Amino acid sequence: MTTLPRVSLDGLATVASTADLRATMAASRSTASVARLARAGGAASARVPHNKRREAMDAATWERIKDHPCYSEDAHHYFARMHVAVAPGCNIQCNYCNRKYDCSNESRPGVVSGRLTPEGALAKVRNVAARLPQLSVVGIAGPGDALFQAERTLKTFELIRAALPDLTLCLSTNGLALPDHVDALKALDIGHVTITINYLDPEIGAEIYPWIFHNHKRWKGVEAARILHERQMEGLERAVEAGVLVKVNSVMIPGINDEHLTEVNTAVRARGAFLHNVMPLISDPAHGTKFGLEGRRGPSPAEIHTLRESLGNDARLMKHCRQCRADAVGMLGEDQCQSIDTMAPAATADDTPRPDPEIRAAWREVVADSRAAHKVAADEAEAVVAAAAPAAEDRLVAVCTRGGARVNLHFGKATEFHIYKVGAEGIRFAGIRRADNYCLGGYGESERLDTILTVLEGVSAMVCVKVGDGPRRRLEAAGIACHQDTRHETIETVIADWYADAVGAPMGAVSQPA
Amino acid sequence: MAYKILASQCTQCGACEFECPNGAISMKGDTYKIDPAACTECAGQFDEPQCDAVCPVPGTCVKAA
Ligand code: SF4
Ligand code: SF4
Numbered sequence: 001m002t003t004l005p006r007v008s009l010d011g012l013a014t015v016a017s018t019a020d021l022r023a024t025m026a027a028s029r030s031t032a033s034v035a036r037l038a039r040a041g042g043a044a045s046a047r048v049p050h051n052k053r054r055e056a057m058d059a060a061t062w063e064r065i066k067d068h069p070c071y072s073e074d075a076h077h078y079f080a081r082m083h084v085a086v087a088p089g090c091n092i093q094c095n096y097c098n099r100k101y102d103c104s105n106e107s108r109p110g111v112v113s114g115r116l117t118p119e120g121a122l123a124k125v126r127n128v129a130a131r132l133p134q135l136s137v138v139g140i141a142g143p144g145d146a147l148f149q150a151e152r153t154l155k156t157f158e159l160i161r162a163a164l165p166d167l168t169l170c171l172s173t174n175g176l177a178l179p180d181h182v183d184a185l186k187a188l189d190i191g192h193v194t195i196t197i198n199y200l201d202p203e204i205g206a207e208i209y210p211w212i213f214h215n216h217k218r219w220k221g222v223e224a225a226r227i228l229h230e231r232q233m234e235g236l237e238r239a240v241e242a243g244v245l246v247k248v249n250s251v252m253i254p255g256i257n258d259e260h261l262t263e264v265n266t267a268v269r270a271r272g273a274f275l276h277n278v279m280p281l282i283s284d285p286a287h288g289t290k291f292g293l294e295g296r297r298g299p300s301p302a303e304i305h306t307l308r309e310s311l312g313n314d315a316r317l318m319k320h321c322r323q324c325r326a327d328a329v330g331m332l333g334e335d336q337c338q339s340i341d342t343m344a345p346a347a348t349a350d351d352t353p354r355p356d357p358e359i360r361a362a363w364r365e366v367v368a369d370s371r372a373a374h375k376v377a378a379d380e381a382e383a384v385v386a387a388a389a390p391a392a393e394d395r396l397v398a399v400c401t402r403g404g405a406r407v408n409l410h411f412g413k414a415t416e417f418h419i420y421k422v423g424a425e426g427i428r429f430a431g432i433r434r435a436d437n438y439c440l441g442g443y444g445e446s447e448r449l450d451t452i453l454t455v456l457e458g459v460s461a462m463v464c465v466k467v468g469d470g471p472r473r474r475l476e477a478a479g480i481a482c483h484q485d486t487r488h489e490t491i492e493t494v495i496a497d498w499y500a501d502a503v504g505a506p507m508g509a510v511s512q513p514a
Numbered sequence: 515m516a517y518k519i520l521a522s523q524c525t526q527c528g529a530c531e532f533e534c535p536n537g538a539i540s541m542k543g544d545t546y547k548i549d550p551a552a553c554t555e556c557a558g559q560f561d562e563p564q565c566d567a568v569c570p571v572p573g574t575c576v577k578a579a
Contacts, residue, residue: 089532091568115528149532213529216560217562218567
């Protein structure tokens with residue numbers, strides 16, 4: 001018998017029918033009492049996500065973000081989101097976007113396969129909710145701007161809200177039209193909004209946005225950038241005032257706004273942004289974007305890491321963003337949109353499978369239990385780290401995981417690495433580094449490893465279930481220790497094991513004989 | 515006096531359809547088309563043809579020869 005969260009997550013990721021779901025849930029329930037015991041020990045603090053314990057967060061806010069994988073680092077281990085592409089039209093042009101192709105900066109790829117009507121979107125959401133009890137969030141993020149043709153977006157939200165009231169609804173926007181729609185969003189109880197804000201200074205903005213369409217007119221250059229900036233700030237302030245949790249996305253564009261983003265961070269925090277998410281520019285000539293064609297490069301994972309650290313890297317800075325496509329479906333870091341599409345060939349709302357509220361509620365219960373168990377394990381791990389080397393310098397560890405907050409993935413299967421910082425401050429989540437971004441490219445095992453070695457710059461160790469001998473030698477040659485653990489244990493537990501071995505033991509040995 | 519859409523360039527984003535003050539633009543088959551009978555080139559309504567002003571692909575909404 002394996003442990004609770006792994007059974008649930010792995011099982012549910014592969015279930016094909018509601019009957020399978022019921023069976024899996026039943027199996028999970030039988031072990032739930034173990035976790036419940038653990039929760040009793042964890043008391044009330046068990047509901048505070050591990051990584052955010054140092055940040056004051058009131059219970060009401062936690063209630064609002066605990067199931068949202070984008071707003072809560074903790075939730076992204078357990079819950080899934082989907083985007084519905086009902087918003088193809090856009091009111092601005094970005095130099096990192098070519099509307100003809102799927103290429104994603106922020107949540108705004110080009111033309112996604114298959115545009116959806118609001119009714120089609122509802123059918124798709126129903127279908128996914130029926131098969132994926134982890135589904136907790138539905139977002140509208142493009143491929144254009146979600147508030148340009150706001151009627152479509154609002155209509156979609158209305159339909160979903162009525163059919164599946166337990167889902168959290170959110171949207172992403174460039175902010176140009178946001179001030180006009182805050183009241184409508186509030187009326188529909190849309191509590192999460194993401195605004196992409198890449199600059200404050202219109203001179204810098206003009207290098208990112210060649211034009212905007214506003215008040216029936218195309219505006220260009222600095223004038224356009226000034227209008228967009230003013231609308232973004234007004235939208236941010238009004239949304240915050242209305243009680244919306246606003247996440248700000250900023251695309252880090254080396255040579256244009258990389259140094260400017262510190263000021264952006266200060267400004268959006270001052271206006272009450274709940275989270276700030278700094279993302280790397282994804283750029284490649286093959287995308288046909290202005291930035292791609294002029295050979296502007298995206299920042300390296302290490303550069304992003306440095307910028308995030310300089311911004312304080314606390315819970316108010318989002319570190320687990322995967323820059324999802326506007327039609328993404330599934331847990332963060334995986335995309336099931338292809339398989340979902342083949343499962344549901346353009347069905348109408350009437351003949352799609354019905355989501356079972358009971359199973360969806362049961363999943364939330366399982367998550368609450370495994371969160372509590374995770375908290376206990378993480379606390380133990382912190383104690384191990386503290387005992388090992390309270391004064392040792394920080395190390396970065398790259399973790400291979402497929403969800404459930406466990407080390408449960410083979411190195412060879414990993415397309416992204418969860419980076420943790422371990423040291424005097426304990427074990428803290430420090431970001432996601434993707435090794436599958438289109439711009440990194442590369443084919444075959446050797447190129448893949450080259451990519452991964454670049455991505456893992458500055459990392460001391462990689463922990464996974466298993467790693468092949470070849471890759472292990474390359475990693476070790478690059479100074480990255482490989483730690484294998486086949487137990488599918490909690491991430492913090494495995495990191496603490498490695499840390500105690502690598503750092504603790506030698507130091508202990510030195511301090512022993514006086 | 516009318517505008518037209520060069521189908522080969524159109525991304526089917528629908529922005530022009532949404533902005534046209536005369537409802538002249540609609541999806542025909544797999545691309546957007548302008549009904550020349552309904553199009554006024556936005557004369558007297560706006561300073562510039564709305565479809566061309568909003569279209570993300572330069573030179574896609576153009577004056578019909
Ligand atoms: S020129 Fe004006 S009236 Fe004609 S199709 Fe374009 S938006 Fe419509
Ligand atoms: S705005 Fe341009 S690209 Fe979009 S549908 Fe109209 S013609 Fe096509």
